[in-house]
Amino acid sequence: MDCYAVLGQPVAHSRSPRIHGLFAAQSGAALSYKAIEVAPEQLAHKLLELHAAGYLGFNLTLPHKAAAVVLCEELGERAERAGAVNTLIRTAAGWRGDNTDGIGLVRDLLHNLGVTIAGKRVLVLGAGGAARGILEPLLAQQPAELVISGRNPWKPEELAAAFKTLGLVRPCTHYALKGDRYDLILNATSAGHGGEVPRLPEELFAPGALAYDLNYGPAAEPFLRWARGQGAARCADGMGMLVEQAAESFLLWRGQRPDTAPVLAALRSS
Numbered sequence: 001m002d003c004y005a006v007l008g009q010p011v012a013h014s015r016s017p018r019i020h021g022l023f024a025a026q027s028g029a030a031l032s033y034k035a036i037e038v039a040p041e042q043l044a045h046k047l048l049e050l051h052a053a054g055y056l057g058f059n060l061t062l063p064h065k066a067a068a069v070v071l072c073e074e075l076g077e078r079a080e081r082a083g084a085v086n087t088l089i090r091t092a093a094g095w096r097g098d099n100t101d102g103i104g105l106v107r108d109l110l111h112n113l114g115v116t117i118a119g120k121r122v123l124v125l126g127a128g129g130a131a132r133g134i135l136e137p138l139l140a141q142q143p144a145e146l147v148i149s150g151r152n153p154w155k156p157e158e159l160a161a162a163f164k165t166l167g168l169v170r171p172c173t174h175y176a177l178k179g180d181r182y183d184l185i186l187n188a189t190s191a192g193h194g195g196e197v198p199r200l201p202e203e204l205f206a207p208g209a210l211a212y213d214l215n216y217g218p219a220a221e222p223f224l225r226w227a228r229g230q231g232a233a234r235c236a237d238g239m240g241m242l243v244e245q246a247a248e249s250f251l252l253w254r255g256q257r258p259d260t261a262p263v264l265a266a267l268r269s270s
């Protein structure tokens with residue numbers, strides 16, 4: 001049987017086995033997809049061991065995405081730019097690393113939520129790994145403006161410089177956003193995991209704006225609650241992104257893109 005897995009720590013809570021199980025059922029493929037707990041210091045060894053055991057591919061989740069970059073024999077352009085790997089594809093010699101997080105987000109926005117990014121004012125909150133992973137596909141949509149904002153200017157400036165050959169990213173601090181209006185505000189900070197919301201100025205949402213949290217479940221709630229209170233017309237968590245990035249991984253592994261709508265509906269109803 002074709003074997004895949006998600007590697008992380010902790011990983012027991014991961015929705016990926018369920019998602020890929022539903023994709024497999026759709027395609028009629030008999031495959032196994034497990035969640036395997038791997039500590040950071042074990043990752044290199046585990047990748048060798050699971051290659052020898054015949055595994056065909058992995059998803060990586062916290063805390064392995066950045067560390068895996070140097071463990072891949074080949075690295076796709078998306079993973080290189082993102083500085084992170086969320087998908088490993090078996091090669092004869094080892095693993096090819098790719099990153100489907102950014103394309104997953106953009107597909108969720110365009111196809112599931114019906115949002116246009118082209119010509120819109122887009123704000124990304126946070127300048128860590130999650131933000132880095134989405135800048136390239138966002139720029140490819142040609143927003144009118146792409147602003148990346150942090151508590152201090154250093155990380156946003158660094159990210160804007162790293163992506164300057166792909167398009168204009170304006171670095172900013174949360175404080176200096178005062179007076180701006182955005183059509184789409186994406187929360188790429190990890191503040192929600194501690195039940196917090198970045199400290200932001202009032203009235204950032206333009207009429208009709210969408211607030212989107214890259215996290216899902218309870219970690220997305222603080223930001224989305226704040227956004228509702230600020231008059232955001234629409235709010236979405238990152239469940240759609242999760243399903244879409246999984247579908248892109250499935251496509252890389254098996255050459256077949258699953259139908260994500262019924263899978264997303266099944267996850268939302270449970």
Ligand code: ATR
Pocket residue numbers: 125126127128129130131150151152155188189190191194196197198199
């Ligand atoms: P990830 O790889 O998931 O993006 P990360 O690299 O730790 O995680 O980045 C987390 C981001 O969330 C950072 O941009 C951080 O902001 P700073 O750059 O200002 O440090 C942001 N963040 C974390 N906790 C936060 C909080 N309580 N309020 C605001 N921003 C927070």
